[in-house]
Amino acid sequence: MAEAGILTQQATGEYLDAYLDRWRKAGADRDATAATMAALAQATARISALIRLGPLAGALGAETGGANADGDSQKKLDVLANEAVLHALEQAPVAYFASEEEDEIQSLRSDGAVAVAVDPLDGSSNIDANASIGTIFSVFPVSPAGATASFFRPGSEQVAAGYAIYGPHTALVFTLDEGVDIFVLDPDGRYRRADLRIAIPKASREYAINASNYRYWREPIRDFVDDLIAGAEGPRGKDFNMRWLASLVGDTHRIMQRGGVFLYPADARPGYERGRLRLIYEAAPIARLAERAGGGATDGQKRILEKIPSELHERTPLVFGSADKVARVARYYADPSHQRARSPLFGERGLFRD
Ligand code: MN
Ligand code: MN
Numbered sequence: 575m576a577e578a579g580i581l582t583q584q585a586t587g588e589y590l591d592a593y594l595d596r597w598r599k600a601g602a603d604r605d606a607t608a609a610t611m612a613a614l615a616q617a618t619a620r621i622s623a624l625i626r627l628g629p630l631a632g633a634l635g636a637e638t639g640g641a642n643a644d645g646d647s648q649k650k651l652d653v654l655a656n657e658a659v660l661h662a663l664e665q666a667p668v669a670y671f672a673s674e675e676e677d678e679i680q681s682l683r684s685d686g687a688v689a690v691a692v693d694p695l696d697g698s699s700n701i702d703a704n705a706s707i708g709t710i711f712s713v714f715p716v717s718p719a720g721a722t723a724s725f726f727r728p729g730s731e732q733v734a735a736g737y738a739i740y741g742p743h744t745a746l747v748f749t750l751d752e753g754v755d756i757f758v759l760d761p762d763g764r765y766r767r768a769d770l771r772i773a774i775p776k777a778s779r780e781y782a783i784n785a786s787n788y789r790y791w792r793e794p795i796r797d798f799v800d801d802l803i804a805g806a807e808g809p810r811g812k813d814f815n816m817r818w819l820a821s822l823v824g825d826t827h828r829i830m831q832r833g834g835v836f837l838y839p840a841d842a843r844p845g846y847e848r849g850r851l852r853l854i855y856e857a858a859p860i861a862r863l864a865e866r867a868g869g870g871a872t873d874g875q876k877r878i879l880e881k882i883p884s885e886l887h888e889r890t891p892l893v894f895g896s897a898d899k900v901a902r903v904a905r906y907y908a909d910p911s912h913q914r915a916r917s918p919l920f921g922e923r924g925l926f927r928d
C-alpha cells in the first residue's frame with residue numbers, strides 16, 4: 575500500500591560528523607572550525623526539537639518583556655535559542671561569542687581559535703504562524719588584536735557561514751572553504767547530507783521585498799520594482815512573481831533552491847536609514863553563502879563581503895540572489911536614466927531589458 579511505502583521510507587546520506595571529520599583531515603588548521611560547526615549543528619538540532627513541540631513547549635512566541643541591543647522585543651524562543659547556541663559553543667574552541675540577543679561580545683575560552691556571531695532565532699515573528707524560522711551563524715578566525723577585531727572585519731574573512739532552517743524539515747546549510755552543502759536532520763536528531771550541491775539558479779522570475787514600504791523607498795528601488803510589476807508590458811518584457819516570507823532564512827532557502835532576488839533596502843523611516851538587517855550575523859553569512867553558490871550580495875551598490883562594520887549590531891541594506899539580478903539592481907542606482915524615466919515610455923529604458 576502507498577501508506578506503508580511512506581512509513582518505511584528510510585533516511586539516507588552521510589552523517590555530518592563523518593563529513594566534518596573528512597574535511598578536517600583534508601587541510602591544515604581546520605580542527606577548531608570543524609568542532610565549532612559540530613557544536614552549531616548540535617545547538618540547531620536542540621532548537622529544532624523545541625520548535626517541533628510548538629505550543630506544547632509553552633508560548634514560544636510570547637514576549638519576554640525584554641529587548642535586545644537593537645530595541646527589538648525578545649520572544650521566549652529568541653532567549654531559549656540564544657541559550658542553546660551559547661551552551662553548545664561553550665563546549666567548543668570558541669574565543670568570542672556575539673549574538674543579536676547579547677548587547678556585548680562575550681568572551682568564552684582564552685585559548686579559543688574562532689569567533690562566532692549568530693542570529694539565534696531569525697524570523698521570530700513567524701513563530702506563532704508555524705512558518706519557517708532559522709538560526710544564522712558566522713565564524714571568523716580569532717584576531718590576535720582581540721574581541722572587537724575578531725568581528726569588525728570584512729565578511730570575506732569568514733571561515734564558515736551558514737544557517738539552519740526550521741521548516742517542514744530542518745536543514746543545515748553551510749559553506750566552509752568551497753561550495754555550499756545541505757544537511758537534513760533525520761528523525762534520530764542527526765544531520766545527514768542531502769544529495770545537493772547548491773548553485774543558485776540564474777533563470778528565475780521571483781523577487782522578494784516588503785512592498786508595504788514602497789512609499790519610503792528611494793527612487794532606484796522604486797524603479798526596479800515598478801519595472802518588475804509592469805511585467806510583460808514594461809521594460810523587462812516579461813512577468814514576475816513576488817515572494818515574501820518575512821524570515822530572512824526562509825527567503826534565503828527559497829532563493830538557494832529556485833533563484834531570484836531578495837531586497838531589504840534602506841528607506842526614509844527613522845531607524846531604517848541603513849536598512850534593518852544586521853551586517854555581522856545576518857547579511858555577511860548570507861552573502862558568503864550566496865556568493866559561494868554562484869550568486870551575489872550587495873547593499874544595493876557595494877559588495878556586502880567587503881563592508882567593514884564599526885558597530886556590533888550595525889545594520890545594512892541587503893540585496894542578494896541570482897548574480898545578474900543583483901547586478902541589475904546596482905545599475906538602477908548607478909544609471910541616472912532611472913530618474914528621467916518614470917515615464918510611460920518604458921522603451922526609453924532599453925538598458926534595463928534583458
Ligand atoms: Mn534575523
Ligand atoms: Mn533573531
